[in-house]
Every structure is written in C-alpha cells, then in structure tokens.
Amino acid sequence: MKAIVICTGAVAGVDRLGEYGRRSLLPLVDRPVVQHVVEQLVRAGVVEYHFVLGHAQQDFQQLLAGGERWGAEFHFHHAEHPDRPYDVFESAELWQDGDQHLLVHADRLPQVDLSFLTTDGGDALVFTSGAGVNEWSGWGRIGADSAAALPAGAMESEVADLLRALPHDSLTSDRTLSAQSFELLLESQAIVVGGGAPDLFMNGRNPRGPGIRICRNVHIDPTAQIEGPVFLGDNVRVGKNVRLGPNTVVGDNSVIDRQTVIQQSLVLPNTYVGEWLELSNCVARQGEFVNARLGAYVPVDDHFVLSAV
Numbered sequence: 001m002k003a004i005v006i007c008t009g010a011v012a013g014v015d016r017l018g019e020y021g022r023r024s025l026l027p028l029v030d031r032p033v034v035q036h037v038v039e040q041l042v043r044a045g046v047v048e049y050h051f052v053l054g055h056a057q058q059d060f061q062q063l064l065a066g067g068e069r070w071g072a073e074f075h076f077h078h079a080e081h082p083d084r085p086y087d088v089f090e091s092a093e094l095w096q097d098g099d100q101h102l103l104v105h106a107d108r109l110p111q112v113d114l115s116f117l118t119t120d121g122g123d124a125l126v127f128t129s130g131a132g133v134n135e136w137s138g139w140g141r142i143g144a145d146s147a148a149a150l151p152a153g154a155m156e157s158e159v160a161d162l163l164r165a166l167p168h169d170s171l172t173s174d175r176t177l178s179a180q181s182f183e184l185l186l187e188s189q190a191i192v193v194g195g196g197a198p199d200l201f202m203n204g205r206n207p208r209g210p211g212i213r214i215c216r217n218v219h220i221d222p223t224a225q226i227e228g229p230v231f232l233g234d235n236v237r238v239g240k241n242v243r244l245g246p247n248t249v250v251g252d253n254s255v256i257d258r259q260t261v262i263q264q265s266l267v268l269p270n271t272y273v274g275e276w277l278e279l280s281n282c283v284a285r286q287g288e289f290v291n292a293r294l295g296a297y298v299p300v301d302d303h304f305v306l307s308a309v
Contacts, residue, residue, distance in 0.1 A: 001045075001046060001048075001099060001100065001101060001102060001118055001120075001141075002046075002048045002049070002050060002094065002099070002101040002102070003041055003046045003048070003049045003050070003101065003102040003104050004050050004052065004088075004089070004094060004101055004102065004103050004104065005034070005037065005038075005049055005050065005051045005052065005104045005105075005106050006052050006085050006086075006103075006104065006105045006106060006138075007022070007024045007034060007051050007052060007053050007054075007060055007106045007107075008052060008053065008054035008055075008079050008082035008083070008085045009022070009023040009024065009082075009105070009106075009107045009180065010022060010023065010054075010055070010082070022055065022056045022059070022060075023107035023179045023180060024037070024105075024106035024107040024179065025056065025059060025060070025063070026107075026179045026185055027249075027251060027266070027268065027269075028177065028179065028185070028188055028189060028192060028200075029189060029192050029193060029200075029202055029231050029249055030202055030203050030204070030215070030231065030233060030249075030251075031201075032063060033106060033107055033108075033109065033177075033179045034060070034063070034064070034106040034107075035063065035064075036109055036177075036200055036201075037104060037106045037109055038064070038070060038072070039070070039200075039201055040109065040114060040199065040200070041102070041104070041114065042070045042071070042072055043114075043199075044114040044115060044117075044118045045118055046072070046102065046118060047071065047072045047073060048072065048073045048075075049067065049072060049073065049074050049075065050075045050076075050077060050093075050094060051064065051074065051075070051076050051077065051106075052077050052079050052085045052088050053076055053077065053078060053079065054078075054079050054081075054082025054085065055082060057076070057078065060076070061076060075093075077091065081153070083155065084153045084154060084155060086150050086154050086159055087152060087153065087154075089147040089148075089150060094147075095144040095147065099143075100120065100121070100122070100123070100141050100142065100143045101141070101142065101143075102117055102118070102139070102140070102141055103138075103139065103140045103141070103142050104138070104139055105137075105138030105139065105156075107138075107178065107179045107180055108137060108138050108139075108176050108177065108178040108179070108180060109176065109177040109178075110126045110128060110137040110139055110173040110175075110176040110177075111173050111174070111175045111176065111177065111197060112126055112171055112173045116169075116171045117139065117140070117141045121141070121169065122143070122167065122168065122169065123140065123141060123142050123143060123146055123163065123166055123167065123168035123169070124140055124141040124168055124169040124170065124171070125137075125139075125140040125141075125163055125164070125168050125169075125170050125171075126139040126140060126170070126171050126172075126173055127170060127171070127172045127173065128172070128173050128174075128175070128176040129172050129173070129174055134172055136160040136163070136164070137173060137176045138156070140163060140168070142163065146162075146163065146166055149162060149166070150162060175191070175196075177191065177192070177197060181292070181295070182283050182290050182292035182295070183281075183292040183293060183295070185266070185283070185292070186247070186264060186265070186266060186281060186283070186292050189247065189249055189266060190229070190246075190247035190264070193211075193213065193228075193229035193230065193231050193247060193248075193249060194211070194229045194247070195210075195211075195229070202231075203215050203233075203234075204231065204232070204233075208226065208228075209228075210228070211228025211229040211230070212226055212228040212229070212230050212232075212245075213229075213230070213231045213232070214232045215232060215233050215234045215236075215252075216234045216235070217234060217235045218232050218233075218234070218235070218236045218237075218238075219236075219237050219238065220232075220238040221238060221239050221240045221241075221242065221258075223240045223241050224238045224239070224240070224241065224242040224243070224244070225241075225242070225243045225244070226238075226243075226244045226245055227243070227244070227245035227246050227263075228245055228246060229245065229246055229247055229248075230244050230245040230246065230247075230248050230249070230250075231248075231249045231250070232244075232250050233249075233250060233251045233252035233253070233254070233269065234252045234253065235252060235253045236250050236251075236252070236253070236254050236255075236256075237254075237255045237256065238250075238256050239255070239256055239257045239258040239259075239260070239275075240258040240259070241258055241259045242256050242257075242258060242259065242260050242261070242262075243260075243261045243262070243263075244256070244262050244263075245262075245263060246263060246264070247263070247264045247265075248262050248263055248264065248265050248266075248267075249265075249266045249267065250262075250267045251266070251267055251268050251269030251270070251271065252269040252270070253269055253270045253309055254267050254268075254269060254270065254271045254272070254273070254309060255271075255272045255273065255309055256273045257272070257273060257274050257275045258275050258276075259275055259276045260273055260274070260275060260276060260277045260278070260279075261277070261278045261279070261280075262277075262278075262279045262280075263279070263280050264280055264281045265279045265280060265281060265282045265283065265284065266282075266283045266284070267279075267284050267285075268283065268284065268285040268286075270286060270308055270309045271284060271285055271286045271306065271307075271308070271309065272286070272303075272306065272307045272308065272309050273306060274302075274304050274305045274306065274307075275304075277305065281293045284306060285306070286306060286307050286308035286309075287299065287300055287301070287303075287306055287307060287308070288300055288306065289306060
C-alpha cells in the first residue's frame with residue numbers, strides 16, 4: 001500500500017520563520033511532525049511514500065532523503081498550487097496498480113490503531129471527535145475512483161465533503177496531534193512530553209525522574225528550577241535561577257540565560273534566550289517569536305534578547 005503524504009500546509013499568518021513556516025516541518029518535541037508521521041506509518045508496514053510538496057522542497061528532501069533510513073521508498077511531487085495539492089492525484093504513477101492508498105496530511109497525526117487504514121478494504125476515513133462534531137482528521141484510505149472524483153483545484157474542505165459523501169468505513173479518534181497552528185502545536189507538545197502519546201519515538205532519558213526528559217551533553221545550573229513535563233535537547237545550557245516548565249521544550253544547542261522563566265512554550269533549536277525574560281505560550285526562535293494564544297508574530301532585533309547561538 002502506498003501513502004500519499006500532503007506536506008504543503010503553511011502556518012497561517014506567519015511567513016518569516018524559514019523552514020518552520022511549513023507546518024509539517026515544525027518540531028513536535030524532538031523531531032519534525034512529518035518525521036513522526038513517517039515513523040508511525042513505517043511501524044504500520046507502509047514502505048512506499050509519495051510526498052506532495054509546495055514550497056521548501058529542499059528542506060523536505062534534505063530531511064527525508066530517499067527513505068533508506070527507514071527501509072522505505074520515497075518519491076516527491078510538486079504541487080503548483082500548495083493550497084490545492086490534490087491535483088497531483090491525476091498522476092498515473094500513483095494509481096498504476098489500482099490499489100487503495102493512504103491519504104495523509106503530514107501536519108497532523110491521529111491517535112488511532114493505524115491497522116484500520118493499512119488493512120485492505122474499501123474507502124476508510126479517520127475522524128477526530130470534538131465539540132459535538134466529528135471532523136475529518138485529514139487521514140484516510142481511498143481508491144482510484146474516489147481520487148478521480150475530486151474536482152480540479154479542490155481545497156481540503158471540498159475533499160473532506162466529497163469523501164464523506166462516498167461510501168466508507170470510519171473510525172473516530174479522541175485526539176489528533178496537530179501542527180495546523182502554533183496553539184495546536186503547543187497543545188500537542190504538552191500531550192507528548194506529558195506521556196500521552198507513548199507510541200511516538202523520542203530521544204533522551206529521565207535522570208531527574210518522570211516528566212523531565214534530558215538528551216546528551218545538557219548543562220543545568222544547580223539553582224535552576226525545572227517543573228515537568230519538560231524536554232531538553234542535545235547540548236542545551238540552562239543558566240542560574242532559570243525556571244522551566246511545565247509543558248516546555250528547549251531544542252538542540254539552545255541557551256537559556258539566567259533568571260528567565262519559560263512555561264507552556266517551545267524554544268526552537270539553536271536559539272539564545274536572554275536574561276530576565278518571561279515566555280508563556282510562545283514559540284521562540286533566533287530573532288523572533290510567536291505568541292501562540294494570540295497568534296501574534298513579534299520580531300526581536302536585540303541580540304541580547306533572542307538570537308542565534
């Protein structure tokens with residue numbers, strides 16, 4: 001069975017975060033969301049992947065390469081209109097064997113038994129429950145006839161409506177990890193670092209007890225206070241009287257300087273966070289941060305506040 005993986009989604013309203021402006025390249029704890037997706041599908045037995053890319057093609061191809069790392073075969077397709085990526089379904093290469101294929105959006109990962117999708121059968125859709133309405137998770141199993149029925153230039157909402165209208169089996173997930181917005185990313189991050197997604201691969205160990213996961217070559221000043229769940233990547237430095245957590249991730253090679261407080265936030269790799277700062281519900285990167293709750297992007301020109309390591 002092939003997996004058609006849609007990787008074109010951009011973070012709404014944010015176009016200045018480099019590779020992190022692509023939702024499926026955002027890190028969910030210690031690796032990009034798309035890598036979590038691949039690892040879960042490989043575990044479920046999927047070995048052939050067709051990635052549909054818009055912008056940042058080089059970033060995806062550099063991360064994923066040819067698939068040898070996972071014992072899989074990767075192919076890449078360009079979507080001329082990234083917000084309408086489904087036109088690539090017209091490619092004969094995708095449907096030459098006439099089988100059912102997985103349709104996967106790489107910026108989200110429903111928490112379900114994936115054998116529901118990888119077992120041969122007719123069309124099947126995974127939904128996410130919430131607020132009295134089951135929404136399509138962006139994951140399903142479809143055949144050539146269903147793909148052919150998609151209108152040219154379709155948006156995701158139109159694809160969801162069409163697939164709902166066709167005969168299908170369905171499975172509802174209580175939870176879907178998502179990077180469709182920074183707010184959803186931080187909510188998903190809290191679930192993962194809190195142990196709510198035990199099937200996901202994650203680096204590090206717990207020398208300070210459950211809820212505090214630390215990777216290689218991390219230095220934590222003795223005066224720092226860490227309240228789990230917290231994840232610290234490789235080569236992280238935590239300064240004097242820093243307070244971290246809960247639900248906080250600090251990416252590889254980052255430095256948190258003294259007296260700073262960070263909670264419910266993500267510090268992206270290779271970022272210096274200066275002294276006497278307070279970050280809450282933020283995604284911070286060298287020279288910029290996003291307040292996830294407000295959806296506000298804030299550039300920072302002061303290298304003593306936020307900068308590259």
